[in-house]
Amino acid sequence: MNDPAENSLQDNGRYAFFVGCTVAYKLPHIEAACRYVMDTLALHPVDLPFSCCPDPNGVHSYSAELWATLAARNLALAEEQVLDIVTVCNGCYSTLKYCRALLKNDADLRKRVNQRLKTVGRHFIGNNRVLHFYQLLYEHVGYDRLQQLVVNPLTDLKIAVHYGCHCLRPKQMGPPENPENPQWLWQFVERVLGAETVHYLDETQCCGAGLREMNREISLDLTRRKIQQMEEMGANAILVPCPSCYQQFDTGQRLLLRSDNKEINGIAVFYQAELLAIAMGANPESIGIQFHLIKPDLNLLQTEKTPPTARSLSQG
């Protein structure tokens, strides 16, 4: 893990907050949880007029040139303010980080893109960093500090983690650990949340979101497969660092549960910051837990908080 003293983000605590289309205009309760966590950590998100990242699947498949151009504008916007970017979505993270590397390494592409940006008065250099919200927690704040801020350990949860493809692969994206055997989310579950981790076979497999619009059947078959494995291992919650995966598990499970051949019972899914906020003492209603389609069992989230001291005494 990085030494927090070494990074500028810890020094000034300000960064460009890249909310992204899915969270801003589909799942704003995820944004509420992220802002609650940042507020608790005394970090300051700066809102800028970003567009869609754009989508690393649909828009990239349509035109790589367009994909890199709009990503460069978003990167330039943060750079104008001398800010690093924090994204809350695997897709936005993948697009911005990947395009930043492409643009820095390919002088011809950079030249073409900057010619276009010039017509709208912008310029890409690429001196700022792109961070994922999970990285902010894992590499910059650190689990030890997070653990100290937990007043409501989630000891009743048996959590299956799902990383999501775009924060693991391709390997040049530089995930903090081997993409075939990542550790950082289940360690978060155990060390920070105080919950139990439930490991399952396809932990690093795709959730199916990438084919949601293109081929609903394949997309939901992948979701069902993962849910079945999590249920077999006794999970009562899923933790994801990506709103697109969240949407796939939440909306996707509802579709599966309403189908004739459902083959699953349903497990509530949470974005990483939602469980952290609740563990830090947030009222689940105030961060929009009621907007989940697969309704979580609020008793498992220990909404009637026991003071940590009394809890440790009773456990001791």
Place this chain on the structure above:
Amino acid sequence: METNAYKKIKQLLNVCYQCGTCVSTCAAGLVNPGKNIRKLIQNLVNSEKEFKPKENDLIWLCTTCYQCEDRCPEGIPLTTLLIQLKNMAVEEGIIPTSIRKEIETLTVHSFTYPPAKSIVSRRRRLALPELPRPDNSEIQTLIKLARSSDEATNSEESKT
């Protein structure tokens, strides 16, 4: 007609020795055996010089999970190549409905999900700030410039 872009893709695919790691690791292939990326590569390597998107529509059944790309023992950047092939199909006017709609929404709203009224009011209930919106004309200018460059590259290659 063989474009430079397709020539480069085929050069990268030529080192494939058909081990099948890609097909055994493919997310879509896991639940749909019809999505056989190894066979797709075989077809491309053995095909004529021209890329025929309609004969290779398996390219669209990709979740972009990048497992084939990361695990290919020959280091072929398969997911990236599939995306390049999709870009080539788009240039020929073959655009799946979902992608066409996504680009339309992006062009009109600068987002792939337009801000629905119900969500905007939900944002208020959650005490979230109103996010600064990009200037749509700025985004439209960039989309237009990037697309005309795609067309220019394409017509240049057609001449060669």
